Amino acid sequence: MPGPLLVDSLVRSLQVGSLYALMALGITLTMSVIRLPNFAHAEYITVGAYTALVVSLAVSSNPVVILGLSALAAALVALICHFAVFRPLEKRNPSTYTMLLASFSVGLILRYILFLLVDRFDLFDRRIAVPLEIWYRSNSIILTNVFFWVVPTTLGLVLALSALLNYTPLGREMRALANNFELARVIGIRVERVKSLTWILVGLLAGVSGALWGIYSSVNPLMGWLAILSVFAAAIMGGMSSFVGTILGAYLVSFSENTVMQLLNYYLGLDFSFKPAVPFIIIILVLLLRPQGFTEFFNRARGLQR
C-alpha cells in the first residue's frame, strides 16, 4: 500500500479515535454511575455541534468560545432530559429495557426537533465557520489546525476527567455510586446531587466532542445518530465500566474503521460502503466472545467499577 494513503488513514484514525474517546467516555460514565445505556447521547453530541455552528455564524469564530458554549448547551439538554424523563422514570424502578426504550425515545424526539429547527433555518450540511489553516505539509499528509485542536483537547479533557474521578470528592462519590448504589446511599452520599452533576459532566463532554466532530466533518441532524454505534462499540470494548479500556476501545474502533478498512479496500477491493459495518461487527464479537470487555488488564488501572 502506498505510504501517503497509509499515513493519511493513520492520521484519520488518530483524529476520529480521539473524538470517539470523548464520546464514549460519556457513555461509560452514564452507564456506570446512572446505570443507563444512553442512546440519547447521540443527540447531545448533535446539539453540541449545532450550537457550535450557530455560535460560529452569529457570535464568534474563536474556538474556545465555540467549544465552551457548545459544551454548556449540551450539558443543559442532558440535565433537562434527566429531570424531565429519566429521573421520574427511575422512581418507578423500571427494567433496563424500559430505560433503554426511554433513551431511544428521548433521542428520537431531540433528533427530530433538531430536524424541524434545521429545516426552518436552512442549516443542513453546513460547515462550522472556523478559519482553516494548514499547519504542516509534506508530500504524504496535510495537517490542519483542526487536527492540532482535536488531539490535545481530547488529551487535556481525558486527563482532567481522570483527575476529577480520582482525586476530588465528587469523583470519589461517583465511583462509589458506580460501585454500589445502595451502599453509597447508606453512607450518606447525596445520590441525586451526584447524578445531576454526572449528567452535567456527560453533557459537557458530549458538547465538546460534538463541536469538534462538527468542525472535523460537516454538521447535520443525523451526525450523532450515525456515530453512536461506533461509540458504543468503543464503550463496550471497555466493558462499559473502564476508563482506560474505553479510550483504547475508541482508538481501536477508529483504527479498524479507517486504517484496516483502507487496507481491506486496497488489497481485497472491499467497497467503502461496508465501512459502517466495522464497528457493528466489533460490537457483536466483543459481546459474544468477551462480554466483560477488555478491561481486566486495566482493572488495577483505575476502572470505574472496582
Next chain:
Amino acid sequence: MNIDFFATAIALLTFFGIAALMAISLNLEYGVAGIPNFGQALFVSLGAYTAGITYTRLMPLLAGQEVIFPCGNTLNPALQLRTEIMRTLPGVGLANFAITLVIAAVIGGIVGYGISYLTLRVRQEWYLALVLLVGGEIVRIIVRGYEPIICASNGLSGIAQPFNWLDNAQLASILFALMVVGFAFAAYLYSERLVRSPYGRLLKAVRENERVARSLGKNVARIRAQIMFIGSAMAAVAGVLFALNIGFVSANDYVVTLTLDVWVMIVLGGLGNNKGALVGALLVTVLDRVTAIVAIQLNMLGSEFEFNYLRFILFGVILLLMLRYRPQGILPEPQHTTLAHDMSDAS
C-alpha cells in the same frame, strides 16, 4: 382536499394487518417471554429480501422462463419479465407467493432460533438488545452494498402483490387487504391459544424469573429459542407482505425506527396482551397514515412546515408518556388462571 376515502381505508387496513403481525410477534417475544428483541427490523427485512430473491429468481423458473439478472444492464428486461408473469400467469404468481411465505418463515425462524442462543453468552441482559439492533444494521449494510440480493442501494421494484393479475385494481387491493388481515387474525388466534396454554404459563414463568423456571427443571434456553423461532417467522412473513404491499424492496426501509415503531405498538397496547398488540398496531397505523396524509396535504397547500418530522416526535412522546404514566399499556396483561388456582382461592 381530495382524498379517496375508500382507497385510504383499504390501504389503512393493509398497513394495519402487517403492523399487527409485527406487534403480535414482538409481544410474544418480549411481552410474554421477556426476550428484548430490538432487531425486529432485521427479521422483517429477512422476509422482504426473501421476496426480492424469489420474485426475481424463482418466479421465472416456475413460469418456465430463463432467469434474468435483475440489476445493472438487464434491469429493464428483468422487470418486464416479472411484471409480465404476474399479469398473465396468476397461478405462477400465487404459487411463487406461497413459496416465498414458507421460505421467509423458515429463514426468519432459523435465524431467530440461532440468535436466541446468544442470550446464553451475553453478560448483561440488555446486551442482547444491542446485539440484535446491531445485527439488523449489519445485514442492512451488507445487503445495501452487495448487488445480487436486491440491487444494492437501488432496491428492487415490481414486487407486486399476488392479486395483481385482476383487471380491477380496486378488487385486487381489497383481496390483498383481506388476506393480510386474515394472516394477522390467524397469528392472533394462534398466539392467544399459545399464551393460554400450559406452554404460555411456562413462557411467563421464564419471563418473571428465569432461575425459578430452571430450578423446576425447565430448559430455559430451549424455550427461548422456540419462542424466538415462532416470533421471528411471523416477523419475516410480515416482511414479505410489507414488501409486496409497497411493491418495492429497499434496504433503507428496515432501519431502527421500524423496530421502534413496533415497540411503540406493544408498549401502547399493553405488554403481554395480544389484544393490546392489535390495539397498539391499529393506533400506530392510524396515526402514521393520518400524519402522512396531513403532511402531503400541507405540502400541497404550500406550507413550509415539515409535518413528517412531527410524526417521529409524536411517537417518541407517546412512548415516554406510556412508560411514565401507564407502563402496563392501554389493555393491561390479563391474568390467566387455572381451574386449580381459582378453586384454591375460593376455599
